[in-house]
Amino acid sequence: MTPNPTNSGQAVTHQIEAYRSPETPASRGPRIADLVEAAAAGVPEAPALIVAAERTPIAYRDMVRLADDLAGQLVAAGLRPGDRVALRAGSNAEFVIALLAASRAHLVVVPLDPALPVHEQGARCQAAGARALLVDGAARDDGEEPSIRSWPVAVRVGPDGSAADSPLSVHLGPVTEPHPVTSTPDGLRADDAMIMFTGGTTGSPKMVPWTHANIATSVRAIIAEYRLGPQDATVAVMPLYHGHGLIAALLSTLASGGAVLLPAGGRFSARTFADDMDAVGATWYTAVPTIHQILLERLRSESGSEPARAKRASLRFIRSCSAPLTAETVLALQREFSAPVLSAFGMTEATHQVTTTGIEGSRDGANPASGASLALSPGLVGHSTGPQVAIVGSDGVTQPAGAIGEIWLRGATVVRGYLGDPAITAANFTNGWLRTGDLGTLSKAGELSIRGRIKELINRGGEKISPERVEGALAGHPGVMEVAVFGVPDPIYGESVAAVIVPRAAASPTLEELQEFCRDRLAAFEIPASFQEAGELPHTAKGSLDRRAVAELFGRQPQQSHS
CATH class of the missing domain: 3.40.50.980 (Rossmann fold)
Incomplete structure (x- = not known):
C-alpha cells in the first residue's frame, strides 16, 4: 500500500x-x-523547531x-x-x-x-x-x-x-x-x-x-509554573523518548508557542551547546545533574570570555530534574549562567513533573530559586504543580511535617496503574494513591524534599543510610567530578558503605583526603568503608545514575578499605 x-x-x-x-x-x-x-493558531509564522546541522x-x-x-x-x-x-x-x-x-x-x-x-x-x-x-x-x-x-x-x-x-x-x-x-x-x-x-x-x-488528559494536565501545569510563552525558547538537551525531554522540554514549549532547537545528529552535544543556545535565543533549558556537570566541566576548560558570559546571562532560569542536584552544582550553575536554578521532581507514573522549586520563592518564605538557598536545602524539590503529595509511614499512616516517610501521590497526572500486570499495579497503587518508593519529607508549607529510595537504603547494623546523602557530601570535594554510593555485604554489619568516584583530571584526591573530608560532613556510620576510582559511571538513557549497574560492576571489584 x-x-x-x-x-x-x-x-x-x-x-x-x-x-x-x-x-x-x-x-x-x-x-x-x-x-x-x-x-x-496564535503564532503561525513563528519558528517552532530549529533543526539539523544548518x-x-x-x-x-x-x-x-x-x-x-x-x-x-x-x-x-x-x-x-x-x-x-x-x-x-x-x-x-x-x-x-x-x-x-x-x-x-x-x-x-x-x-x-x-x-x-x-x-x-x-x-x-x-x-x-x-x-x-x-x-x-x-x-x-x-x-x-x-x-x-x-x-x-x-x-x-x-x-x-x-x-x-x-x-x-x-x-x-x-x-x-x-x-x-x-x-x-x-x-x-x-x-x-x-x-x-x-x-x-x-x-x-x-x-x-x-x-490525553494526563498529558494535557501535565503540560499546562509546567507552562503555568514557569510562565512559558512565545517569547521563550530552549534546546532539547534530554532525549525526547523519555518524559523529561518529551513533556518538559518539547511539548510544554510547543504548546506555549515557543521554539525548540533539535541538536544536529538528534542528540545533545556539550561541544555545540553554547552555539545551539545562541542560535535559538534560549531563555531556559532543562537537564539531569550529570549533564549540568558535563556542561560546567566544558565551561571550566574554555576561556571565560566576556562575550560568552554575556550570552549565557540571557537565561530566565535553569531546570534540573530526574536525579538529586548537589549544592556545588547549584552554585556553579548560577555563577556561570547568572540565572536561578530550579530543582524539580518527576516520574513516569505521574506524567513527568510532580513538584518544582519556584522562580520567585517558596511558600514558607525562603527563596529556593536562589543558588544559596537551594544549596542549603539538600533534596529540596519544591511545591506540587498538581498532584496531591503525602508522606506515609511504613504503617500506612500519614506523617507530620518534617517526618521522613514514603512519598505517595494522586491526582490528574498520576496514571491509573500499569498495563498487562495487575499484580504490580496492586503492589504500587492503593486507593488511587501511587506509592513511589521514594523517601521524603514535607515542610509545613508543603515543600517536598527527597531523601532517597527505600530499596536503595544501606542497612549498616540497623542504621539506615541514604546513598544520596553520602554522595551529596562527597560531591562537594573539589577533586570529585561524580560519585556513586552503594551497599556491599559485610560479615559484621550486614552491609557496609562503598563509594566509587570519578576524579577531576587535574586534582585526583587521595583516599585519606576523602575519608577526612567525610568526617566533617557525615556521621561515622555513614562514611564509606571503601573507595574505588573509575573513569566513568554507568547511566540510564535519560542521564541519571544507574545504581543497579554501579553495584553490579563495582560491587564485585576489590575494595580499598578505610575502616
Whole structure:
C-alpha cells in the first residue's frame, strides 16, 4: 500500500474522521496535536523547531502541515484509530512530526530508545501490540531490525523537498501492510495517548499508560509554573523518548508557542551547546545533574570570555530534574549562567513533573530559586504543580511535617496503574494513591524534599543510610567530578558503605583526603568503608545514575578499605 504524500489538511481530516471508531470519540480530551495546533493558531509564522546541522527553522504552520500530511499517509498505509505505533527516533524533526501525526490520526504512540538492543525493541513492540515501527531514516536490511514492520519517516527541510510549494516535506515509506493485531495490553483504554516504558534500572520495564488528559494536565501545569510563552525558547538537551525531554522540554514549549532547537545528529552535544543556545535565543533549558556537570566541566576548560558570559546571562532560569542536584552544582550553575536554578521532581507514573522549586520563592518564605538557598536545602524539590503529595509511614499512616516517610501521590497526572500486570499495579497503587518508593519529607508549607529510595537504603547494623546523602557530601570535594554510593555485604554489619568516584583530571584526591573530608560532613556510620576510582559511571538513557549497574560492576571489584 503506497500512501499519498500530498494530502491536503482537509482531505486528511475527512480520511481520519471516516475511520474514527465509536471507542475513540473526539470528546476524550485534547490530544497532543490539539495542544500544539492551538498554539500554532496564535503564532503561525513563528519558528517552532530549529533543526539539523544548518539550524533550519520550521514555522508552526509548516510543522502542523507536515504533521497533517504524515497523518494522512499513516491512515492510507492501513492504520486505524486506537492502533499502537512504536516510534524509534532521535531528538529530531522525524520524531516530532511523527509524534504529532500519530496523535492527529488517533494512534497510541510507543516511544522507544534507539540505543536499546534490537531484541528489547522487539519485545516492547510486541508487549504494546504495535502494528508498525516508525524509524528516522531507512530501515535496516541486515536482519537486525525487530520483527515488527519498520516504516521509515523522512522530513526534508532543504531545497530538495518534494512538495511543489515548499522545500519542507515529509515522506513515509516504503511501507508494508501493518503488523497484524496479535495482542492488546490488558487495561488499555480508548483515551490512552501513549504507552511509556519505565527505565527498568530497578527491575523489568513496565508499561505506563498516559491518557490525553494526563498529558494535557501535565503540560499546562509546567507552562503555568514557569510562565512559558512565545517569547521563550530552549534546546532539547534530554532525549525526547523519555518524559523529561518529551513533556518538559518539547511539548510544554510547543504548546506555549515557543521554539525548540533539535541538536544536529538528534542528540545533545556539550561541544555545540553554547552555539545551539545562541542560535535559538534560549531563555531556559532543562537537564539531569550529570549533564549540568558535563556542561560546567566544558565551561571550566574554555576561556571565560566576556562575550560568552554575556550570552549565557540571557537565561530566565535553569531546570534540573530526574536525579538529586548537589549544592556545588547549584552554585556553579548560577555563577556561570547568572540565572536561578530550579530543582524539580518527576516520574513516569505521574506524567513527568510532580513538584518544582519556584522562580520567585517558596511558600514558607525562603527563596529556593536562589543558588544559596537551594544549596542549603539538600533534596529540596519544591511545591506540587498538581498532584496531591503525602508522606506515609511504613504503617500506612500519614506523617507530620518534617517526618521522613514514603512519598505517595494522586491526582490528574498520576496514571491509573500499569498495563498487562495487575499484580504490580496492586503492589504500587492503593486507593488511587501511587506509592513511589521514594523517601521524603514535607515542610509545613508543603515543600517536598527527597531523601532517597527505600530499596536503595544501606542497612549498616540497623542504621539506615541514604546513598544520596553520602554522595551529596562527597560531591562537594573539589577533586570529585561524580560519585556513586552503594551497599556491599559485610560479615559484621550486614552491609557496609562503598563509594566509587570519578576524579577531576587535574586534582585526583587521595583516599585519606576523602575519608577526612567525610568526617566533617557525615556521621561515622555513614562514611564509606571503601573507595574505588573509575573513569566513568554507568547511566540510564535519560542521564541519571544507574545504581543497579554501579553495584553490579563495582560491587564485585576489590575494595580499598578505610575502616
